[in-house]
Amino acid sequence: MRVRKAVIPAAGLGTRMLPITKSMPKEMLPIVDRPVIHYVVEEAIRAGIDDILIITGKGKRAIEDYFDRSFELEYYLREKGKVDELKQIEEIGEMVDIYYVRQKKPLGLGDAILHAEKHVNGEPFAVLLGDDIIISQNPAIGQLMEVAGRRDAAVIGVEEVPFELVGRYGIVDGEEVEDGLYRIRALVEKPSPEEAPSNIAIIGRYVLTPDVFDALKETSPGKGGEIQLTDALGALLKGREMFAKRITGKRYDVGSKAGFIRANIEISLTREDLREEVARYLTKQR
Template sequence: MRIRKAVIPAAGLGTRMLPITKSMPKEMLPVGTKPVIHYVVEEAIRAGIDDILIITGKGKRAIEDYFDRNFELEYYLKERGKDRELRVVEEIGEMVDIYYVRQKKPLGLGDAIRYAEKHVNGEPFAVLLGDDIVTSEKPAMKQMMDVYSRFKCTVLGVEKVAWKDVEKYGIISGNQIEDGIYEVNNLIEKPKRGEAPSNVAIIGRYILEPEIFDALREVPPDSRGEVQLTDALGLLLRKGQRIVAKEVLGQRYDVGTLEGWLRANMELGKRGGIQ
């Protein structure tokens, strides 16, 4: 089955970027003249996805307003002959079919994804985290979709990170079955440096089968009361479900951190203006 739908979780509080995220969603932080989430939506579209569900939360209304039409602004631009600017804002409102649902409480990534169950309606679906930008000639999600078309199972986007950084990520263990493709046999969330089975880290890209929703209901919350997607994926592995990982080719920017956001602006900012 072709991957038609994408889910973008964007309900997190953005605590790593306080105080600016106290009043602005982290997904709306500018990279050039476009917000972070614009790049994520563009990646999904370039991968061939035509249906996007964004999981929002309290204080995230700016995301909905950004992708909506703004007829007052469009009229203003038209009256003043600002044709290029008008074209840009009109295109944003017509990019793709976007739907929204609100996560009631910030109870983890796994809990956010549970809100997508009715929308995906039994289909496999893509997940793109709303604060990860990945630039590549072939979109990161399209690279993963090509792997899914061959293996017909859950696909994780991964990259090799420095050993000193393994504590920041979910880490996989498994065998490399092809160049850049791994058969996953275990996942460990943020292991200590000396306990990590590898330095192959899960990034903010997934293709999930609908069985993930039963697993998310079954796994208990962690010590912080949050439902973790990694725990649900581990449960699927223990039940005999196959998971493969694709080493994504491209440059990733974790714009949920100050360092990553500044770097994205330095390297991508000039691409974000009106052409």
């Protein structure tokens, strides 16, 4: 199974980050000097994906503008001799082929992915959620693509979470067939700690097969009137194998305020131009 296309759902309202997301897409919030979605797109590129569809919504035009060329800014930087800054800006506009489609109503992740059916055109595809950053030497989505190619099956990215937090996630009931790889028996959406079959939680990375679109069309809206991707994947389990891969890397849920702050601090400490100053400041605050 070869995966060359990725879908990035970025149409959510970002209610956990209000009030800033009233006028700014959560995917455009800055992590140091790059927006969240830059890291997500970069991960897909590093994994060898060359075709990306971003599902946007009302008020998300800034995402398109960011990945577009900015000739006026490039001209200004060139005239001022700001060579390094010019190189960065030009590279953003040339990162990869990016396409856009708009989700007109916020009907959930499953509905957003349905908007990708025509673009995917019958191929397996990757899904990277636009508010999850995963920092790893081997790109997170690439880890799933490797398993999908080897097992010829859909693969869901997972991580272990404390049992008291399982109610925030879709949870996997599975059999471990390799270290960190589970054959899925069932998927449970946001169970209570008492009802959860495990603490193996679904996070924002998937490799899916095109039959997911038919399953999504047959999935009834769940909580909040939204179409849940987890429900559609659960229905597919009746007819085929599906796997969950524990992702190696550091994940930041930057759609939450605490995750956003943590990402800025920890990622700044990996930057040679910032590490010393930020570390010195943090040491003074202790």
